[in-house]
Each structure stands twice: as C-alpha cells, then as structure tokens.
Amino acid sequence: MKYDFTTRLNRTGTGSAKWDDMYRKAPELGFGIVPLSVADMEFKNPPQIKQAISDWLEDAVLGYTDPTDEFLDACVSWQRRRHGWQAESHWIVPTAGVVPALFNAVRSLTKPGDGVIVQPPVYYPFFKSITEQGRTIVRNPLVRTTLDDGTPYYRMDFEDLEAKAKDPANTMLILCSPHNPVGRVWSPAELRQLLDICVRNDVIVVADEIHDDLIMPGHEHTAIMSVADVGEYDHVLVATAPSKTFNIAGCQASAIFIPNDDVRDRFRKGLDLVPASELNCFAYPATIAAYTKCDDWLEELIQVVSANFDFLRGFMGTYLPELVVYPMEGTYLAWVDFNAWGLSTEELQSFMEKDALLFLDEGYVFGEEGAGFERFNLACPRDVLEESLERLVHAAKERRLGSFAKGGQA
Ligand SMILES: Cc1ncc(COP(=O)(O)O)c(C=O)c1O
Known part of the structure; x- marks a missing residue:
C-alpha cells in the first residue's frame, strides 16, 4: 500500500467529537481503547489534502x-x-x-x-x-x-x-x-x-x-x-x-x-x-x-475497509454465529443484529460500554427499527478492529450470552 492505513491514532484531547463522547461516557477509561462510533475515520487524511491546505495558506x-x-x-x-x-x-x-x-x-x-x-x-x-x-x-x-x-x-x-x-x-x-x-x-x-x-x-x-x-x-x-x-x-x-x-x-x-x-x-x-x-x-x-x-488514496481505503468487513463477518460467524451481520455494500459502517441475545436496548448498551469497552453507535438511535442492533465503524486499522472484537467475544463469554449460554463454547 502506498498510503498509511495501519498507524494507530491517539486522538485523546485533540477535540475529536468521537473520542470526547467516549470519555464523557467512560471518564475512567485509560488509553488504548478506540471508539468505533461517529462516522469519521481512524486514518490519517490523504497527504495531498494537507499539502494543498498548507500551500494555499502561504498566500491566503x-x-x-x-x-x-x-x-x-x-x-x-x-x-x-x-x-x-x-x-x-x-x-x-x-x-x-x-x-x-x-x-x-x-x-x-x-x-x-x-x-x-x-x-x-x-x-x-x-x-x-x-x-x-x-x-x-x-x-x-x-x-x-x-x-x-x-x-x-x-x-x-x-x-x-x-x-x-x-x-x-x-x-x-x-x-x-x-x-x-x-x-x-x-x-x-x-x-x-x-x-x-x-x-x-x-x-x-x-x-x-x-x-x-x-x-x-x-x-x-x-x-x-x-x-x-x-x-x-x-x-x-x-x-x-x-x-x-x-x-x-x-x-x-x-x-x-x-x-x-x-x-x-x-x-x-x-x-x-x-x-x-x-x-x-x-x-x-x-x-x-x-x-x-486523491483517487488512488480512495482505492486503497476501499480495499482496507472491505477487508475489515470480511474480517468482522468471518469473526462473528466463527465466535458469535447467532448475530446477524448485514452485507455492507457501501459506507464503512457494519450493521449487526444482536437481538438473539435477548437484551433490552439499555442492557445491550451497558454491556457494550461497560463489559466490552466498545463504543459503537447504538441501533435504536436510528429509529425503533434499529433496536437491538449495533453499528460498527470499520474505518480503522485492522488491529483496532481485532482487539475490539476480541473484547466483545471475551465479554460475551463472561456474561454467558448467546452461544456462551449454558457455558458452551462457540
Ligand atoms: C447519511 C449521512 N448524512 C450526513 C452526514 C453528516 O453530514 P455533515 O457532517 O456534512 O453534516 C452523515 C454522517 O455520518 C451521514 O451518514
């Protein structure tokens, strides 16, 4: 890849709306957790854009x-x-x-x-x-x-x-x-x-x-x-x-x-x-x-996001097969149905934020039709996604949710 889609960004204290919202919900949270909510990306901008702004600024x-x-x-x-x-x-x-x-x-x-x-x-x-x-x-x-x-x-x-x-x-x-x-x-x-x-x-x-x-x-x-x-x-x-x-x-x-x-x-x-x-x-x-x-940057971005979706779908299929992952034909936002867990919207949100340390967009905010769903922002480095999903499966196991009910292994 010509561009950098792997560096983990730390946007704590930078005024990022997505990160600030996470810390408002969990002020005690340490470093290392990346929110997967608001639709902006955990990637650096195309360098061409920054260069253009800086060139323009010289004489502006x-x-x-x-x-x-x-x-x-x-x-x-x-x-x-x-x-x-x-x-x-x-x-x-x-x-x-x-x-x-x-x-x-x-x-x-x-x-x-x-x-x-x-x-x-x-x-x-x-x-x-x-x-x-x-x-x-x-x-x-x-x-x-x-x-x-x-x-x-x-x-x-x-x-x-x-x-x-x-x-x-x-x-x-x-x-x-x-x-x-x-x-x-x-x-x-x-x-x-x-x-x-x-x-x-x-x-x-x-x-x-x-x-x-x-x-x-x-x-x-x-x-x-x-x-x-x-x-x-x-x-x-x-x-x-x-x-x-x-x-x-x-x-x-x-x-x-x-x-x-x-x-x-x-x-x-x-x-x-x-x-x-x-x-x-x-x-x-x-x-x-x-x-x-920036066309070439966009082509690479799409490959990264698409591979992240394939990873998420594969991961869910293996470890949490009761969850329903909808095809992501466009956007970088994956839509997943957690209703099989039988939790209320409050319980699901609390599980995500307190047990799994996952800060997602809760489905119900998109209307009552989204209750019990979660929206994952996949515009992030692969290791951020992997860690997030591992936290999810670990917390589900601890709470014996879904496939882990009755102590079974997924
Ligand atoms: C469908 C849709 N429209 C609009 C926006 C936001 O638009 P803007 O930031 O330009 O107001 C978003 C952001 O996620 C979006 O998903």
Missing part, C-alpha cells in the same frame, strides 16, 4: 470567501468521472455540511405540518430535521428479508411508499443513498421506482448521497440524477460532500446539486435566513484537492 488572506470556479468545477467533474452524470456548476449550492442542508431543505421547501417521509432505520439527524422544525415524520420502514442464498438483506417497501406519497400532506422524502446504517447501495431499478412514485405524487426527493464514494468491490453506486429525466429535475435535490470519503468533516464542505431554478432559489433564500451558513475558507482548497488528487 483569511477573509470571507465565496466558492471559486475551481471548486465548482471540481465538484461537477467528480460526479461525472466517478458517478457518470453531468451537472452544471450553477446548480451547486455549497453548504457547511450535509446536515445543515437537510435542515434547510425541510424548512425552505415544505410547510409547517407537512409530512416528510424517511426510511428507517436511518441516519438520526433526518428525524431531527423534521420534528425540530414543526414537520411530521412519516415512516416508510425498510423491510428485512433474506436472499435465496440466505443472506440477510434490506429492501424498500414500495407499496407502503406509494400509500404514504399519495397523501397530499406528505411533500418530501429524504433518501439515504447509499444507506446509513443498513449498508445498502440502491440499484438503478429501486431508485427509478422510488422516483416514479415520488414524482407522480408530487413529493420532492432530497437524496443524501454523502456516502456515494464508499462503495465496496462488486457494487456500484447509482446517482439518483443519472436515472432522473429532465422533466423530473424539479423534484430532486442531491447532497454530496468530500467529508466522509476523505475524512475531512471538520472542513465542513458540501455541494448540494439543485437543478431546478425555482427550487434552488427557495433553498438559497432559506440559507440566507441562517447566520453563518457560509463554508469556512479551508473547505475550498480541501475539496479541490480531494476531488482532483
């Missing part, structure tokens, strides 16, 4: 900044080159993160009281963007199923979606593509069907494609814009960002593609009402470098 005046043509071109070219669809640069509205963009879309494109459809279990700020702004959550839960070869799998429930979309009170759907936390990379047919239903029923689709670059070997991301017809553009917004892909969430850079002039105008006016919604000045050089100089 750190005043108010607007997106440059170079930034807009980098975002458009990335989508064309990596995801096969052609945008126009004036469609882009930069925002200081995808979550602020989702909040703004809900606020500026729906009315108080409107229903916004989500597909839980799903990234929890989707819920907040709806409830905290006086709109109503409308659930179109994903359905758990099994493929012919026995693989556990999630599908969309289109019949239910059609029923929800038909209700004129429901005016927006927030799509997570690829899906956090269940790891699905939606197929062109699934996205086409979703668009058909939404457009026919005048429901705006806000497609959160922040994980679009994190696609595991054998799978391919379909950008919703690549299956949308021009006549459907007024119903689609796409949120993209280099933040997950290159671990630069702290730079707060996102590009929201809004092809329809009127929708874009309403979205922009909504942003104008929010003080400090501009990107910080580092967002621009970081994004340009990410989208023009």
